[in-house]
Amino acid sequence: MANDPLSKNEDRIPKPRLLDRIRRFFLGIDAFVDTALWKTGTALRRIIEGYDAYLRRFRAKGIWRGLSELASDGLTFGLIGFVVVLAFAQPAFEATRYSDWKTTDDFAVTFLDRFGKEIGRRGIVLNDSVPLEEIPDSLVKATLATEDRRFFYHFGIDFVGTFRAMVENARAGGVVQGGSTLTQQLAKNLFLTNERSLSRKIKEAYLALWLEANLSKQEILKLYLDRAYMGGGVFGVTAAAEFYFNKNVRELTLAESAMLAGLYKAPTKFAPHINLPAARARANEVLTNMVQAELLTEGQVIGARRNPALAVDRSQEQLPEYFLDWALDEVKKLARRNPALAKDRIVTVRTTLDPALQRQADLAVETILRENGKLRDANSAALVSMVPDGAVVAMVGGRSYGESQFNRAVNALRQPGSSFKPFVYITAFMNGYGPDSIVSDRPVWIGNWSPKNYTRSYRGPVSLKLALTKSINTIPVRLSIDFGREKIIETAYAMGLTHELENSISLPIGSSEVSVIDMAASYATFANGGYKAPAYAILEVKNSDGKVLYRREQDEPDRIRVLPEDKVFEMNDILVNVVEAGTARRARIDGVVAAGKTGTTNAYRDAWFVGYTGNFSTAVWFGNDDFTSTRRVTGGSLPAMTWQKYMAFAHNGIELVNMPGVAAENLPRLARAQTTTLAESTATSSQPRVLKRRTQRLLLQIGEDLRQLVAQEATRADNTTVPSSNDYAAAQ
Structure with missing residues (x-):
């Protein structure tokens, strides 16, 4: 065998190299994959062909084919739309993550003015005192018949009701029925706003x-x-029954229930204390709805038709509605950082409001609008007044709360125009400039943009004091180029602006939007010598047992200085000059040192005057809700006139506080003026506008002592009864 020639030949055959073995391995894998894919494709093809052959037995023809294809496409696009719409709705579900989402806003608040007199109520009572089974059956039926007849049959969205509403609206050629279910309306009340948009409806x-x-x-x-x-x-049927009929909700009659149910659609339009005939007509529609829904018979409602509800006459009451709305929001904010208040939801709140000043603010705004509104194409205005520490004493959020509850003083954002310039100049003073610094008033370009002065002319080299007094536009833009707009924004935030400012090239001349209340608070920093003065409404909060849950002077930190005192003095001197010799001469007050700045935006859409004295800081805005132009209304016209009318009254009969850094005797007009004495002013004033802090504390302490004495006397007479504050008032 050793000499076998075949074995010798085998020894001569070379063994495969490593590279060849690797190549063959991968070729084998490739062959396996190709074979597997081919077999899989063949199997799938057979399955599809079999499925297609099976479906041919059910193939639709004619009109049925068109309907089936339409349904198939509709289902496909419906699923795609569902996914897209769900993505838009995700932000709304963030609010549902809080465990207390049902009670976050559940407050029953009785508001008092700064002197302790009740001025209004707000909030909702969600407790077991009036459970659902104790609410009158007539009110529940009226609500369901009017708002959602199929409430117990749908799952939150009523497609049948929506389709019916669409048909009725098409027949009427307008909106006569709503498609929203009661659950959708609750979702809006709990989590959303009244914004009319597609995104809000999706979230809802x-x-x-x-x-x-x-x-x-x-x-x-x-x-x-x-x-x-x-x-x-008021919110909720419990509060509404007390407000409109002065009775417990359990005692409502059918006629009264129908009137309350009629308020859901348009509460301000059908409110009986505003328009009783309209409220009764709406209640009659509700009664008809109850009959049509077969919840009552015509015979059962005939008595309510013949004897409609009679609401309490509140025509003489002028509640500070806008202030109360804002104050309720402040209570909710306070509850988020005050555990005691967060637990006790039925509270009494003493606020900063001065009712006499509030009446004068309403009167000043309404008078100027009535006399000049139509002539000057201005239909809206807002005003906020506060003492220099930020305590709001008056607020006008619009011309009529009955027509619009939108608070233009707090929630509206409008361009401030030149009233923003003091933020620029105080920033300049903190960065090496002074009132006497000279800057050239000549054309300045940033890219393709160049600001123009109101007069369309240029003065050449001017001092900063003259530039701000005459409201020159080129100067603040030049200053912003020097030290940067970021520093201006930082100063504005430090002084009290809370909304985001856009860092644009036109920022120095007031292109970024602000609120009226923020402007009043920011200027209060000048009035108090440089301390931040955030607006506030709450002085004290007590629970239903009379226990103090919050007292501002004890629970709030000390004031923070945000501006150097000497720079505030310089700014006050200039802004006084704006009133004395500049664009705000209509804001002068006899015998009072006043400072401020006018503001007018492009196309006369917004007109401002923000001014202050040692006693008050007040901001006034005029314009139109739809952003249309006024007829050349400037900050020095209607806003300054309104400011003067209000502030002259506010300073009547009070002790004047000196403006920081400004001496009245150095002003020629005031030095020559014949001012009335304090006694003469008091004789013509119905009541002091603002008491000294020491006097306020003394009067409050006297009142508290008297309440305790009355309580002790009552306890001796009847150990089981302790008189309430209403009992004390009656005893007086």
Whole structure:
């Protein structure tokens, strides 16, 4: 065998190299994959062909084919739309993550003015005192018949009701029926705003489904009855029954229930204390709805038709509605950082409001609008007045709360125009400039943009004092180029502006939007010598047992200095000059040192005057809600006139506080003026406008001592009864 020639040949055959073995390995894998894919494709093809052959037995022809294809496409696009819409609705579900989402806003608040007199109520009571089963059956039926007849049959969205509403609206050629279910309306009340947009409707629909999945129908109905806005500044049927009929909700008649149910659609339009005939006509429609829904018979409602409800006459009451809305929001904010207040939801709040100043603010705004509004194409205005530490004493959020509850003093954002310039100049003073610094008033370009002066002319080299007095536009722009707009924004935030400022090239001349209340608070920093003065409304909060839960002078930190005192003195001197010799001469007050700045925006859309004395800081805005132009209304016209009318009254009969850094005797006009004495002013004033802090504390202490004495006397007479504050008032 050793000499076998075949074995010798085998020894001569070379062994495969490593590279060849690797190549063959991968070729084998490739062959396996190709074979597997081919077999898989063949199997799938056979399955599809078999499935297609099976479906051919059910192939639609003619009109049925068109309908089936339409349904198939509709389902496909419907699923795509569902996913897209769900993505838009995600932000709305953030609010549902809080465990206390049902009670976050549940406050029953009695508001007092700064002197302790009741000025209004706000809030909702969500407790077991009036459970759903004790609310009159007539009110529940009236609500369901008017707002959602199929409430117990749908899952949050009523497609049948929506389709019916669309048909009725098409027949009427307008909106006569709404398609929103009661659950959707509750979702809006709990989590959303009244914004009319597609995104809000999407969020509302998904939140309605979420509410239906997490709450029972009875819970949803109870929440709706407690949360619905009922006009007159009250929420919920319990508060509405007390406000409109001065009775407990359990005692409502059918006619009164129908009138309350009619408020859901348009509470301000059908509020009986505003328009009783309209409220009764609406109540009659509700009674008809109850008959049509077969919840009552015509015979059962005939008595309510013949004897409609009679509401309490509140025509003489002028409640500070805008202030109360804002004050309620401040209570909610306070509750988020005050555990005691967060637990006790029925409270009495003593506010900073001065009712006499509030009446004068309303009068000043209405008078100027009535005399000049139509002539100057201006239909809206707002005013906020505060003492220099930030305590708001008067607020006008619009011309009529009955027509619009939108608070233009707090929530509206408008361009301030030249009233923003003091932020630029005080920043300049803190960066090496002074009132006598010279800057050239000549054309300045930033890219393709160049600011123009109101007079369309240039003065050449001017001092900063003259530039601000005459409201020259080129100077603040030049200053911003020197030290940067970022420093201006930083100063504005430090002084009290809270909304985001856009860092644009036109920022120095007031292109970024601000609120009226923020402007009043920011200028208060000048009035108090350089301390930040955030606006506030709450002085003291007590629970239903009289226990003090919050007292501002004890629970708030000390004031923070944000501006150097010497720079504030320089700014005050200039802004006094604006009133004395500049664009705000109509704001002069006899015998009072006043400072401020006018502001007018492009196309005369916004007109401002923000001014202050040693006693008050007040901001006034005029314009139109739809942003249309006025007829050349400037800050030195209607706003300055309104400011002067209000502030002259506010300073009547009070001790004048010196403006920091400004001496009245150095002003020629004031030095020559014949000012009335304090005694003469008091004789013509109905009451002091603002008491000294020491006097306020003394009067409050006397009142508290008297209450304790009355309580002790009553306790001796009847150990089981302790008189309330109302009992004390009656005893007086």
